[in-house]
Amino acid sequence: MSPRAMTAVIVREGRIRATNSTFIFWDLLYPLGYLMVFGLGVNASMGFTSGLAGIDYNAFFLAGVLGMASFGIASNTSWSFFLDRDNGIFYEMLTYPLSRSEYLIGKVLFNVFVGLVQTLLTVVLSAMLLKVPVRAQGMPLLIGATVIGTSGWFFFYAIFALRIRRNDAFNTVTSVFYFFFLFASSMFYPLEPLPAVFRLVARLNPITWHVDVLRYATIGAGSPALVALEAVLFVAFTAAAFAGAMVALDRQG
Amino acid sequence: MSDTAIRVENLVKVYRPRGTAEIRAVDDLSFTVERGSIFGLLGPNGAGKTTTLRVLTTLVRPTSGFAEVLGHDVVRAPLEVRKRIGVVVQEHAAELLLSVRANLLTFARFHGQAGAAVRKRAGDVMDQFGLAEVAERKVQDLSGGVRRRVQVAKMFMVDVPVVFLDEFSSGMDPILKRAVMDLLRAQAIGGRTIVLTTQILTEAEELCDDILIINRGRQVARGNINALKLLTERLYDVTLSFDRVPDALSTVLAAYQATAVTVDHNTVQLRLKEDESRVLELVSVLAKNGRVLRVEISGGSLEDVFVELTQKGEAAT
Numbered sequence: 001m002s003p004r005a006m007t008a009v010i011v012r013e014g015r016i017r018a019t020n021s022t023f024i025f026w027d028l029l030y031p032l033g034y035l036m037v038f039g040l041g042v043n044a045s046m047g048f049t050s051g052l053a054g055i056d057y058n059a060f061f062l063a064g065v066l067g068m069a070s071f072g073i074a075s076n077t078s079w080s081f082f083l084d085r086d087n088g089i090f091y092e093m094l095t096y097p098l099s100r101s102e103y104l105i106g107k108v109l110f111n112v113f114v115g116l117v118q119t120l121l122t123v124v125l126s127a128m129l130l131k132v133p134v135r136a137q138g139m140p141l142l143i144g145a146t147v148i149g150t151s152g153w154f155f156f157y158a159i160f161a162l163r164i165r166r167n168d169a170f171n172t173v174t175s176v177f178y179f180f181f182l183f184a185s186s187m188f189y190p191l192e193p194l195p196a197v198f199r200l201v202a203r204l205n206p207i208t209w210h211v212d213v214l215r216y217a218t219i220g221a222g223s224p225a226l227v228a229l230e231a232v233l234f235v236a237f238t239a240a241a242f243a244g245a246m247v248a249l250d251r252q253g
Numbered sequence: 254m255s256d257t258a259i260r261v262e263n264l265v266k267v268y269r270p271r272g273t274a275e276i277r278a279v280d281d282l283s284f285t286v287e288r289g290s291i292f293g294l295l296g297p298n299g300a301g302k303t304t305t306l307r308v309l310t311t312l313v314r315p316t317s318g319f320a321e322v323l324g325h326d327v328v329r330a331p332l333e334v335r336k337r338i339g340v341v342v343q344e345h346a347a348e349l350l351l352s353v354r355a356n357l358l359t360f361a362r363f364h365g366q367a368g369a370a371v372r373k374r375a376g377d378v379m380d381q382f383g384l385a386e387v388a389e390r391k392v393q394d395l396s397g398g399v400r401r402r403v404q405v406a407k408m409f410m411v412d413v414p415v416v417f418l419d420e421f422s423s424g425m426d427p428i429l430k431r432a433v434m435d436l437l438r439a440q441a442i443g444g445r446t447i448v449l450t451t452q453i454l455t456e457a458e459e460l461c462d463d464i465l466i467i468n469r470g471r472q473v474a475r476g477n478i479n480a481l482k483l484l485t486e487r488l489y490d491v492t493l494s495f496d497r498v499p500d501a502l503s504t505v506l507a508a509y510q511a512t513a514v515t516v517d518h519n520t521v522q523l524r525l526k527e528d529e530s531r532v533l534e535l536v537s538v539l540a541k542n543g544r545v546l547r548v549e550i551s552g553g554s555l556e557d558v559f560v561e562l563t564q565k566g567e568a569a570t
Contacts, residue, residue: 004365005363007362008359008362008365011359011362012359012362015351015355016348016350016351016361039509050291063307087348087349088342088346088347089347089348091346092346093363095310095311095340095363096335096360096363097333097334097336097363097365098363099332100546202532252312
């Protein structure tokens with residue numbers, strides 16, 4: 001792996017992102033906005049609780065919005081493959097002096113950086129504004145879960161973005177993924193009170209693994225043994241998605 | 254150090270699109286390119302030029318055969334190849350959201366170059382390509398021709414020894430095209446190897462030291478411009494201007510092998526496949542049938558060679 005090559009990809013992504021300040025603002029603050037509108041709104045106006053003892057809905061939902069943010073960054077970034085392909089630059093870049101894995105990892109590193117800033121900003125502001133009891137000792141795990149989470153979902157989406165040639169078809173795929181992955185998971189609600197079939201599907205959903213780790217890192221909710229298993233499963237999912245994305249990228253040209 | 258920059262042996266690339274018959278885009282192609290030369294890869298649409306370039310630039314893997322750039326196998330050592338090449342792909346390729354300057358600097362960074370010297374070089378390159386006035390404008394706001402200029406200008410930001418240009422002049426105005434051709438020639442004199450594809454044959458005729466004509470993925474002809482023109486011996490372009498085109502023109506021409514005849518007002522243009530003496534005889538016969546104001550006879554151009562050879566290939570299949 002050449003740091004020079006990956007730095008070039010990161011600088012490129014940064015230059016492109018820096019051309020649109022609205023984009024930066026949205027990237028960094030949308031999870032917090034979601035927490036404010038959805039979490040605070042549901043919490044205050046409808047009196048919902050998380051259903052878990054001693055945890056209000058804002059605290060419960062914080063991990064959900066962080067997971068959703070990683071998922072969102074990944075889908076937006078993988079969409080950039082279409083933009084690059086339409087601009088012709090995608091094929092030109094494949095002739096630049098970098099390996100295809102360096103290209104993919106460089107692309108994900110920039111987004112991991114954005115994801116980390118976004119996560120830390122959301123966590124700090126939710127602790128200050130919404131009084132979410134964030135655990136300081138969970139920060140290393142939170143950082144790790146954000147890095148692996150953003151990467152895993154990006155590689156996963158990249159498989160589809162690289163294989164599908166039509167932008168509208170990819171948009172349909174992402175809409176289905178949003179619906180399935182987000183709602184059949186522990187993102188918005190605890191799984192325990194749900195019907196058995198729903199619980200089973202949610203337990204097999206990688207976003208549940210990701211969100212459960214984030215929840216444990218931020219507020220300490222969940223069984224450490226289950227969270228450890230879910231963390232291992234999510235790392236395996238990320239590795240498999242990377243391999244899949246590499247195969248898809250190798251077939252380009 | 255070998256004098257060969259590129260070596261291609263028995264290269265085959267077959268595409269197998271789902272649900273349709275396989276396409277043999279490159280079919281047993283072999284050639285070499287000398288260092289510091291300008292090599293033209295010519296052929297009609299679908300001849301396999303771009304596929305050959307895509308193999309050489311490591312974008313696609315060949316089905317079989319072998320290709321190397323500066324001694325590095327395009328399949329086994331693609332990264333080593335990429336470190337030594339610059340590519341202008343056929344599609345318009347630019348970072349649309351970035352400024353012209355940022356496009357040049359971003360490209361240079363991928364080749365490991367950054368800092369004040371590169372920024373200065375970007376200024377010089379923009380001056381050479383007439384881009385200085387739009388240096389800070391986003392490429393998405395520029396015309397297609399200017400975008401193409403940015404794309405070609407990037408090749409002058411780095412000193413890679415081999416440059417591939419796929420239809421580089423598309424969308425360029427004639428003045429800029431001439432300037433770029435001069436720059437390319439200077440680069441080749443400086444030792445850079447340039448491989449280009451083009452359908453504009455005058456471009457190849459002016460630029461290329463060595464030309465390979467392919468059709469249906471196979472070699473049709475190979476050599477420098479003079480060697481290729483020998484292939485069109487007995488092929489002449491004749492232009493005659495009369496004060497009035499003779500009524501007997503078609504009767505006279507019936508006795509000769511004219512492969513193309515155009516009449517525009519009082520000017521007749523002929524392409525003849527005849528011996529030189531027969532061509533002169535025809536001019537003399539026509540002169541007896543009308544007052545000739547101007548006569549121009551020239552040997553076949555590269556375009557004639559191209560049409561002749563590719564049509565021969567089509568007829569043979």
